[in-house]
Amino acid sequence: MIQAVAWKNDCLEMLDQTQLPSATVYLQLRQIEEVFEAIQKLRVRGAPAIGITAAYGLYLGIRDAALNSREEFFQVLEEKIRCLASARPTAVNLFWALQEIKNKLERLTELGPAELKTHALRLAKELHEDDCDRCARMAAHGQEVVPNNARILTHCNTGALATGGIGTALGVIYQAHMAGKKVQVYADETRPVLQGARLTMWELSVAQIPGQLVCDSMAAALMQQKKVDLVIVGADRISADGSVANKIGTYNLAITARYHNVPFYVAAPLSTFDLTISHGSQIPIETRDEDEVRRVFDKSLITLPEAKCWNPAFDVTPPELITGIITERGIIYPPYPETIRAHFHESQ
Ligand code: MRU
Numbered sequence: 384m385i386q387a388v389a390w391k392n393d394c395l396e397m398l399d400q401t402q403l404p405s406a407t408v409y410l411q412l413r414q415i416e417e418v419f420e421a422i423q424k425l426r427v428r429g430a431p432a433i434g435i436t437a438a439y440g441l442y443l444g445i446r447d448a449a450l451n452s453r454e455e456f457f458q459v460l461e462e463k464i465r466c467l468a469s470a471r472p473t474a475v476n477l478f479w480a481l482q483e484i485k486n487k488l489e490r491l492t493e494l495g496p497a498e499l500k501t502h503a504l505r506l507a508k509e510l511h512e513d514d515c516d517r518c519a520r521m522a523a524h525g526q527e528v529v530p531n532n533a534r535i536l537t538h539c540n541t542g543a544l545a546t547g548g549i550g551t552a553l554g555v556i557y558q559a560h561m562a563g564k565k566v567q568v569y570a571d572e573t574r575p576v577l578q579g580a581r582l583t584m585w586e587l588s589v590a591q592i593p594g595q596l597v598c599d600s601m602a603a604a605l606m607q608q609k610k611v612d613l614v615i616v617g618a619d620r621i622s623a624d625g626s627v628a629n630k631i632g633t634y635n636l637a638i639t640a641r642y643h644n645v646p647f648y649v650a651a652p653l654s655t656f657d658l659t660i661s662h663g664s665q666i667p668i669e670t671r672d673e674d675e676v677r678r679v680f681d682k683s684l685i686t687l688p689e690a691k692c693w694n695p696a697f698d699v700t701p702p703e704l705i706t707g708i709i710t711e712r713g714i715i716y717p718p719y720p721e722t723i724r725a726h727f728h729e730s731q
Pocket of ligand 1: 428429430431474540546578617618619696
């Protein structure tokens with residue numbers, strides 16, 4: 384299976400997603416600064432994959448530090464967490480993963496700094512495996528909403544490249560295909576940085592799942608012509624009211640799907656929920672470099688060099704447009720604030 388990141392030979396091996404699909408280049412990262420740069424430059428992206436990468440990055444940040452006491456250990460750990468947490472603001476999995484590692488290390492009250500370092504790596508590996516497991520369970524639950532011969536529209540990239548396993552939304556699609564269902568996927572190109580065109584189309588081709596690329600602006604016409612049975616997308620952060628922050632363009636899709644009576648599903652692990660945020664409008668949205676809009680993926684300039692651009696990387700889809708949220712525990716249906724709370728309660 385495709386792996387976005389792997390711990391190999393004492394370093395973090397990462398498939399550089401900025402070079403796909405033209406080249407399959409693996410990077411070996413040994414320093415926290417390299418991990419920070421990789422997250423910021425989208426060499427690794429997708430909410431769960433960012434969290435896993437940060438967990439390994441945290442270990443790389445403390446591995447060679449001279450730490451003589453527990454106090455010193457946790458002081459440096461906190462510094463490294465602050466550094467990694469500033470790489471990107473929207474995907475809550477980044478903060479969740481770092482906090483998980485810290486909480487678990489704090490509970491190892493008997494250990495000194497050298498042993499804590501060893502445990503930091505163990506915990507990063509466990510977090511990685513745990514995400515793989517969550518993906519598999521999400522994919523299994525998702526089958527409930529994917530009929531045979533389904534024509535599915537998806538946005539951005541939510542597969543193996545975006546997670547520690549088979550993916551979130553794309554994981555549901557992989558599972559349908561593996562179970563012998565016939566599926567036809569429409570992948571939105573996902574401007575400005577083309578995760579759909581570059582990454583989802585590549586994953587579909589590797590898995591031999593029939594896929595067709597469409598420009599983001601084509602979704603409405605596609606639905607009007609009754610070519611879409613359902614939409615499945617991923618999420619970067621879901622607030623307590625069921626609002627979903629995901630790649631810019633997701634909200635357009637949700638509105639379009641509602642108008643055409645097409646079910647709109649979100650697939651996300653519980654690690655993507657942020658119940659400290661009560662309303663979607665409070666989710667921090669990353670604004671990226673204007674050049675991503677001015678150019679087609681760092682290459683051709685498509686407008687005036689001085690053209691002003693607006694480049695929010697994510698938008699927020701309100702809960703009333705979401706048919707259901709597929710998690711590793713099952714599918715959550717409206718009314719969201721209540722059902723989300725109950726879903727978390729069940730999972731304790
Ligand atoms: O900017 P990106 O490529 O990190 O954005 C990724 C997405 O928006 C995905 O849809 C989301 O992280 C869910 S991936 C499992």
